[in-house]
Amino acid sequence: MSRSSRLLKLVEILRSHRRPVAGADLAAELGISLRSLYRDVATLQGEGVPIAGEAGLGYVLGPGLTLPPLNFDVDELDAVVLGLRLVERRLPGGLGDDARRALGKIEAVLPHGRSAADVQLLVGTPATGSARVLDAIREAIRKEEALIIAYSDKKGAASERAIWPVIVGFFDTAEVVAAWCELRQDFRHFRLDRIEQIAPAGRPMGRRHRLLLADWQLDRDCGEGF
Structure with a gap:
């Protein structure tokens, strides 16, 4: 790898981390010595790249960097x-x-x-027609808002639920949203193609989304998730 390519890769690595990265970890990922890593960092800083940190503390990329488009291999x-x-x-x-x-x-x-x-790779997965429902779920998660859904289970039984959406899983033939169900007072999983109507409930979720996600992940680890 040329040095210019290595410098660009170093910037890409730093862009992918929000917290400081130890110099030893950066050097290992680049396949260079720690001394070479320090020289590369100094070179980039000298060119105006906003890298903060120092030896022994780690490095982080600061705001304000504008790079040309990346070249994919x-x-x-x-x-x-x-x-x-x-x-x-x-x-x-x-x-x-x-x-x-x-x-x-x-x-x-x-x-x-x-x-x-x-790129000679084709996709054969058919469209499910769930885009509208997915968009509503994504917006609700971003805003941490509850949703009201009209749902039909696999036996055709209809119900109306108030849910707090957590995460959407994509499977071979369907998309499934994991959500806290106010009716059941527990996590439930709903196929998007069985959600006949969906609308904001006009109120926030009962818990912050990051807490819901952590609780759902705990349930998943216990065999109750996707």
């Missing part, structure tokens, strides 16, 4: 394009449109001679 581009195609195919409208736009932005910044069309 072959495997990285395959992974990104396949993931975006999956979202676009499975969730037309809403998040699927976002995936299509993101793919267009990536296409625009690829080096000359490279194209997302070169």
Whole structure:
């Protein structure tokens, strides 16, 4: 790896962490000595890259950095394009449109001679028609708001539930939302394609989302989650 490539990779590593990273960990990930890592950091700081920290304390990338578009290697581009195609195919409208736009932005910044069309990986997962429901759930999670849903279980029994959505899982043939159900006073899992109506409840969840997520993860570890 050339030094210029190594410096760019160092910046990418720091951009992926919000907390200080020990110099020894950075050096190990880059495959260089700690002394070389210190020289690289000093070089970047001298070029105006806002890296804060020092030897023995760790390093963190500060705000204000503007970089040119990143250059994906072959495997990285395959992974990104396949993931975006999956979202676009499975969730037309809403998040699927976002995936299509993101793919267009990536296409625009690829080096000359490279194209997302070169990625010969197709997605066969059919659309589920749950994009509208998913968008409502995502917004509720962001705002930490409760939802009212009209739901039909696998036997066709209908019910109305007030839920506090936690997380959405994507499976081969369906999407499932894990949520706290006010009716059952416990976590329940609802298939998005069986949610016939969905609307904000007009009030916040009874607990902060991060606490709900931690509780659900504990249930999952005990065999009650996805």
